[in-house]
Amino acid sequence: MSFQTFLQHLVNGISLGSLYALLAIGYTMVYGILRLINFAHGDIFMLATYIAFYSITTFLLPWWAAFLIAIILTALLGILLERAAYRPLRNSPRISIMISAIGASFLIENLAIVFFGGRPKAFPIAPIFSKIVRIGDVSISIVTIIIPIITVIALVILNFIVNKTKTGMAMRAVSKDYDAAKLMGININHIISFTFGTGSALAAIGGIMWALKYPQLIPLMGVMPGLKFFIAAVIGGIGNIKGAVLGGFILGLGEIAIVASSPALSGYRDAFAFILLIIILLVKPTGLLGQNSAEKV
Amino acid sequence: MLTINNLSVHYGGIHALKGINLEVPQNKIVTLIGANGAGKSSTLKSIMGLAKASGGSIKFNGEDIVNKPTTNMVSKGLVLVPEGRRVFSNLTVEENLFLGAYLRKNKEEITKDLNWVYELFPRLKERVWQKAGTLSGGEQQMLAVGRALMSKPKLLMMDEPSLGLAPLIVKDIFGIIKEIHRNGMTILLIEQNAKAALEVADYGYVLETGSITLEGPGKELMVNDEVQKAYLGEHK
Ligand SMILES: Nc1ncnc2c1ncn2[C@@H]1O[C@H](COP(=O)(O)OP(=O)(O)OP(=O)(O)O)[C@@H](O)[C@H]1O
Ligand SMILES: [Mg+2]
Numbered sequence: 001m002s003f004q005t006f007l008q009h010l011v012n013g014i015s016l017g018s019l020y021a022l023l024a025i026g027y028t029m030v031y032g033i034l035r036l037i038n039f040a041h042g043d044i045f046m047l048a049t050y051i052a053f054y055s056i057t058t059f060l061l062p063w064w065a066a067f068l069i070a071i072i073l074t075a076l077l078g079i080l081l082e083r084a085a086y087r088p089l090r091n092s093p094r095i096s097i098m099i100s101a102i103g104a105s106f107l108i109e110n111l112a113i114v115f116f117g118g119r120p121k122a123f124p125i126a127p128i129f130s131k132i133v134r135i136g137d138v139s140i141s142i143v144t145i146i147i148p149i150i151t152v153i154a155l156v157i158l159n160f161i162v163n164k165t166k167t168g169m170a171m172r173a174v175s176k177d178y179d180a181a182k183l184m185g186i187n188i189n190h191i192i193s194f195t196f197g198t199g200s201a202l203a204a205i206g207g208i209m210w211a212l213k214y215p216q217l218i219p220l221m222g223v224m225p226g227l228k229f230f231i232a233a234v235i236g237g238i239g240n241i242k243g244a245v246l247g248g249f250i251l252g253l254g255e256i257a258i259v260a261s262s263p264a265l266s267g268y269r270d271a272f273a274f275i276l277l278i279i280i281l282l283v284k285p286t287g288l289l290g291q292n293s294a295e296k297v
Numbered sequence: 298m299l300t301i302n303n304l305s306v307h308y309g310g311i312h313a314l315k316g317i318n319l320e321v322p323q324n325k326i327v328t329l330i331g332a333n334g335a336g337k338s339s340t341l342k343s344i345m346g347l348a349k350a351s352g353g354s355i356k357f358n359g360e361d362i363v364n365k366p367t368t369n370m371v372s373k374g375l376v377l378v379p380e381g382r383r384v385f386s387n388l389t390v391e392e393n394l395f396l397g398a399y400l401r402k403n404k405e406e407i408t409k410d411l412n413w414v415y416e417l418f419p420r421l422k423e424r425v426w427q428k429a430g431t432l433s434g435g436e437q438q439m440l441a442v443g444r445a446l447m448s449k450p451k452l453l454m455m456d457e458p459s460l461g462l463a464p465l466i467v468k469d470i471f472g473i474i475k476e477i478h479r480n481g482m483t484i485l486l487i488e489q490n491a492k493a494a495l496e497v498a499d500y501g502y503v504l505e506t507g508s509i510t511l512e513g514p515g516k517e518l519m520v521n522d523e524v525q526k527a528y529l530g531e532h533k
Contacts, residue, residue, distance in 0.1 A: 166395075166399065169388065169392055169395065169396060170396070170399065172385070172387055172388055172392075173385045173388065173396055175387075176385050176386065176387050176388075177383055177385065179347055179379070179383070180379060180383035180384075180385065181385075181396075182345075182346075182347065182367040182368065183345065183347075183367060183371065183376070183377050183379060183383075184371065184396045184397060184399045184400075184444075184448070185367075185368045185371030185372060185399045185400035185448065186368065186396075186399055187366075187368050
């Protein structure tokens with residue numbers, strides 16, 4: 001493999017890894033605060049792309065306005081999802097809320113088929129995103145470069161919110177101990193809503209960039225990627241934001257490495273995620289950065 | 298300041314509080330003693346809205362607060378140091394203290410109180426950046442009390458602050474309780490350590506399996522035969 005091709009693959013891997021990371025964070029944040037695998041997260045990701053699609057095609061908004069609206073509406077949908085499907089079951093056995101999550105996922109997928117139609121839609125790509133840049137002998141689409149940049153910006157903002165703001169402090173407190181957090185005067189419901197809103201906004205950012213990279217929308221587009229985002233979160237150690245980022249990049253780079261190493265293997269691309277998951281669960285069940293969860297499960 | 302009338306708490310089939318009456322007057326220290334499982338923690342939890350009262354009334358400065366959200370209680374100045382410390386182990390000492398001031402806006406006053414807490418507990422000041430989970434048990438208890446003080450309580454409730462602490466630290470904690478009381482704080486104290494509690498308390502209640510069986514000024518309860526037998530381990 002020439003150095004140029006290597007670089008090309010590396011850039012692609014980083015780009016894919018960024019998307020996995022952004023989406024894995026949503027799983028991990030919700031797990032951290034509710035101890036719930038939000039199975040509908042992949043569907044929230046799908047909804048974001050359709051909102052952007054209709055904003056551009058039906059409402060004829062410029063791409064930036066469409067993206068902004070998609071991010072905001074998706075965040076609200078995430079909050080709504082928690083209210084409708086999870087909050088009423090907060091004090092029920094874990095299994096009930098998990099089944100509710102699976103139900104919510106199916107519901108969103110099937111509603112999407114009804115309202116958006118099952119036929120694939122082509123995501124409209126503004127000319128600015130379809131440029132190809134040449135660096136030396138390497139040619140890369142501009143989207144591939146934008147994705148990691150936006151991801152880094154989003155991660156810096158998220159890191160600031162979680163570690164430097166009062167709300168972030170409250171999020172960390174709530175994830176540790178509901179009752180003690182209430183005794184500080186923290187409104188648990190607000191913090192949980194905020195968590196869902198943030199995770200869903202990141203899902204929207206990831207979804208839009210995904211659509212720019214793979215511009216074909218179908219109502220079930222969140223299913224397989226959703227599983228991979230979840231696997232990325234588990235690999236890194238679910239509940240841990242840094243872990244989700246790490247897991248995302250490992251998965252993204254790994255997949256591209258497989259495809260690059262031999263075209264014959266490219267069919268096994270999806271299998272890679274699952275094999276990696278099994279290995280991690282066998283070797284380090286808490287994930288790479290996960291603590292031994294002796295504290296509170 | 299706090300008036301509890303005929304308060305009942307049920308947990309499923311368990312009747313944990315069977316209609317208790319209790320009064321905490323302003324600027325006093327009141328203590329609630331009783332054996333394990335008597336319902337002491339349940340009393341405090343129901344005051345804070347963490348356990349649902351199935352009957353009765355709780356009035357704070359005349360206002361009915363029974364079964365209101367916990368955050369409302371905190372904003373009214375009711376603050377609880379919970380049983381078993383419950384500090385946020387994943388947060389630093391300073392973050393824990395700032396969370397105590399979660400509902401407060403005035404930055405200057407918060408800083409003032411933070412310095413006051415560090416004065417009361419110099420050990421915390423040395424450990425500002427340490428994760429609370431790595432503190433010793435006694436230090437965690439200091440942090441739990443400090444964190445509660447950061448909420449600017451009008452009524453400070455403490456659930457077994459001396460639990461599991463070495464005698465010397467217990468003495469420190471009771472010294473602090475007296476000190477914050479001198480600053481005008483009203484305190485409702487729950488203790489297994491009946492002797493220490495009755496010594497500092499103006500008034501005491503004895504709780505037995507969900508009912509109050511005895512009450513009176515701290516000094517009187519100290520010399521009461523039944524109390525001595527059951528809680529002070531003295532035989533005459
Ligand atoms: N969440 C709960 N569900 C069911 N029963 C409970 C619950 N919390 C407390 N109880 C029961 O209520 C009774 C009173 O408990 P509580 O914690 O108030 O006792 P306590 O006086 O604080 O005891 P200790 O001194 O051991 O802390 C006990 O029998 C306990 O088992
Ligand atoms: Mg108790």
